[in-house]
Amino acid sequence: MSPDAQTQKRNEDTKPAPDKKPAPQKVHVLNANEAQKRSMRAQARRRWLTRLSFLFLVVIPTALTALYFFHFAADRYAVEAKFAVRSPSSTVPSGDLLSMMTTMTSAGSTMSDSYMLVDFIESRDLVDQLEDKVDLVEIYHTEQADFLTKLKADPTAEELRKYLNRWVDIYFDTASQILTLRVQTFDPQSAQALSAAILEVASDLVNEVSEQARFDSMASAEREVARIEQQLDEHRQAMVAFRDERQDVDPEASAGAQIELLTQLEGQLSSSRARLNSLLTYLSEDAPTVRVLKTEIESMERQLEEQRQRLGTGTANTSQGGDLAEGNAELSMSERLGIYEGLAVDMEFLRQAYVTALAAREGARLEADKQQRYLASFVKPSLPEQSLYPKRLQTTLVFFCFAVMIWGISLMIIYVVREHAN
Template identity: 25%
Template sequence: MSQEDIDKLEERFNELEASCSEEEWQDADFLREKALELEESDLELAYRIMQRAHNIRPSGWLIKSKLKEYREGLLEAGSPILILSSDALTASDEFESSLEEPVSREPMTLYQRLNYFLKQPITVFVVLPWILIAVYFLAWASPRFESHAQVIIRKPNVQSGEEGSSPLLGNRPGSAASDTQLISAFILSRDMLNHLQSELSLFEHYTSDKRDAISRLSSSASNDEFLAYYQGHIVVDVDETSSVVSIKTQAYSGAYAQHLNQKIIAKSEDYINSIGQSLARKRLTFIEAEHRLIEDRLRKAKTDLLRFQQKYRLFDPQQEAQAVQQISFKLEEVLSDKKTQLLALQEYMQDSSPKIRSLQREISALEKQLMTEKQRLISQKGQQDISFGEVLARYSAFQIKVDLAMQAYTSSLVSLERSRIEAYRQLQYMVVVESPTLPEDNSYPNKLYNLSLSAVVLIMLFGIGKILIATVRELA
C-alpha cells in the first residue's frame, strides 16, 4: 500500500467520523459493531475503527481479540497500515505487548453475545439454514406412507412336447426378463398414470391443501410435472436373478398407499395379459387363414379327381390297366395252349373232323377276345381320341395334386394346433409374492437422515466458500 493509499484510508476514516455523532464516536460498542460490518469488505478501515474502540476501552477482550485477528490478516496481506500512527495507538511494541497481556474479560450482555453470534459467517451460512431445515422436517413436513408389494410373472405349464419351437411360431428366449422390464416401464408410464387418475383421483390427493406446500404437487402443475412427481413417488425394482418385481408406492395416508399399490398390480396384470393375447391372436388368425386356403386347395383337387373318374367311368385306371393286362396274359396263355392242341390233332385227324373244327372255333374266339382286351388298352371304352395310357397319366397328375394337398393340409393342422397351444402359453399372470402392505408408520421424510445430510452439505459448502474467498484474496 503506497502513501496515497494510506491517505485514502485516512480519508475514509475521517468520513466515517464525520458521519457519526459525538456520542457514537465515543461508544466502543458502536465502533466495534461498525468494524465487524466492514471486516469482509474493507479490512484496513475495520482495523482503524477497532483501534479507535481499543483506545476507548483498552480492557475489552472481544475488541482485543478482533484487533489481533485483523492484525494477523494485515500481516499476511503485507499491508503497511501497521506502521501508521493514529490517535493514541500504533503498531509499536507497547501496543503489541498490550495485545499479548492476559485479557481480563468483561462480562457481555446476552444481547451482545447473540448479536456477535448472529454476525458470524458460519452462523449465517450454516447454522441458520440448518435450523430452518430442521423446523421444516420436525414441525411442518407432511408424513408420507409407503406400501410394499412383490410380484412375479408366470406362464401356464405345458408339456415339453408341446412347448418345442416351431418355424412359424417360434419361442421367445429370455422372455421372463423382458416381461419384467416391460412391466416396470408400464408402471411408470403416462398410461398407468391416466388409469390411476381415473380410478383414484391421484392428482387431487397429491395437490391437497392438507399437505405442506413444499412436498405437495402444485395445483397448477402441467401433465409433464404431474408425471415426474408420480414417478418420484413410485419405485419399481426388478431382481434380475429371480425376476421378482418390487413395487413401492408413496402417499399421504397408509390406506391410500395400499389401495394405490393394489390398483397398479391389477392394471399391470391386465396389461401383460393383453400383450400376450394380442400376439397369440394375430398368429392364430394368420394360421387359420392359411389353413382355409390349404383346405380349399384340397377340396378342389379331390373334386377334379372325382370329375375325371366320372368322365371316364374309372375308379382307378392303374388297377384297371393291370387287370386288363392280366386278362390278356391269361387269354394268350389259353390261346397258345389251344393252338398247341390243334397242331397235335392235325397230325392224325382231318381238318373236317368235329374236334378240330371245335378247336378252331375256340381259337378264333380267343383271338377275338384278346384283340378286344388289347383294344381297351389303346382306347378308353370306345373313345378313339384318348388312349388308356393317356388316361392313366392324367389320373396320376390329379392323384399327385390330391396327395400334395393332403400333405399340406396335415401340416396345416399341426401348425394350427401348435398356434392354439402358443395362445395358451401367452396367457401370463402375476403371482403376488407379497401383498400390498398397509403401513402404520410414515416412511418419509426420514428426519434423522435428512438433517444429518443437510448439516454435512452446508458445512461442505461453507468450507468450499471459505477456501475460494481465501484463494481470491491471496491472488488479489
C-alpha cells in the same frame, strides 16, 4: 546601463534558484498496544461475520426445515411389492450345451422384459393406463397433503407423470432379477389401491408383449399350413373331377379287372383254337360244329382286340388339372391310369407335406409356449398401518450436515481469497 552591467544582471537572473527542502511529513508510529487493539478489532469483526454467516446459512435454514417437517409435513404411507418376469423355460439347465444355451437365451429375454417394465413405470404411458383404474388427481390432490407435496387441481399428463415419479419408485436387481415397487400416498387405502393397479397394468403389458411374440413366432408356421391346405384341397377337387368325368373311382382297380378279363379271354381263345384244330383232324371245314367254333373264335378275337385297345391303344387328348380331356375323345386305360397315378403321387406328397407342416406348427407352438412371459408377484401390496415417511429427524439432520458443509466450504474459500489478496 552599460552592456557589461546588463550581461551581469542577465546572468544573475538566469542562475538557478537554490533547492527548497520539502515540508517534513508526520509519521505515525504504531506502538505494540495499538497494533494489538487493531488486530483484536479485526478478529472480532471476522468472528461476528462468521457467526452471522453461520446463522443465515445453517441455523435459520435448519430451523425452517425442522419447522416444516415437524409441523407442516404430511404423513405418507408406503406400500412395497416385489415381483419378477418369469418364463416356463427358465429352469435350471441340464448338462447338455443346447439346454444351457436355451436357458441363457430365456434369461436374457426376461431381463430385457424387466428393463422394459422399469421404463414403462417411469413413462407417461403408465399415467394413461391408470386412468381407467384409479383417480390419481383424487389421490394426491387431497386435504391430507401439505402445501409442498400437494398436487395441483388440474394438472396436465406431463405434470402428473413428473409428480408421480416422486412417489412411485421402481428398482431392478440384476443379480436376482427381482423388481421392487414402492408407492407412497397420503392414506393407506389409496397406497394399496395404486400399487395393485400398477401391478395389474404391468401384468397386462407383459401378457400383451408375450402374446405378440407368440403370434409372431407362429405366424410363419400358420402360413405354411394354410398354403399346404389350399394345395391339398385343389388337388382333391382335381381328383374328384377326374373320377366324375371318367366315371371311375379307382382306375388302378379297373385296370386290374381289365387285365384279368383280358387274360381270361386269351385263355378261352387258346382253348377254342385248340378244339378247332382237334375237330379239323376228322371233320371238314363246312361241318356245322366247325363253323360255330370258328364264329366263336372270331367273336373272341374281336372282343380281345377291343380289350387290348382299351388298355393300351386309342386316340386321346389329355392334360393335367381339371382339363383332363377335350371333346368326346376316349382315353385308353393306360393313359387314364398314368394320369391317375400322377394325381395320386401328388396327393401323397401333399399329404406328407401337410403332416410335416402340422408337426412344424405344433413344434412352433410348444417353443412359443416355452418363451411365454408372465408376471410372478410374490410380495403383494398390503394395507400399511403406520406412516413411514417423511423421516423427520433423519431428514433434518441430513440437511443440517449439508448446510454446515456448504457453510464451511464457503468460509474456507473466502479466507483463501483474502489471504491471496493480502
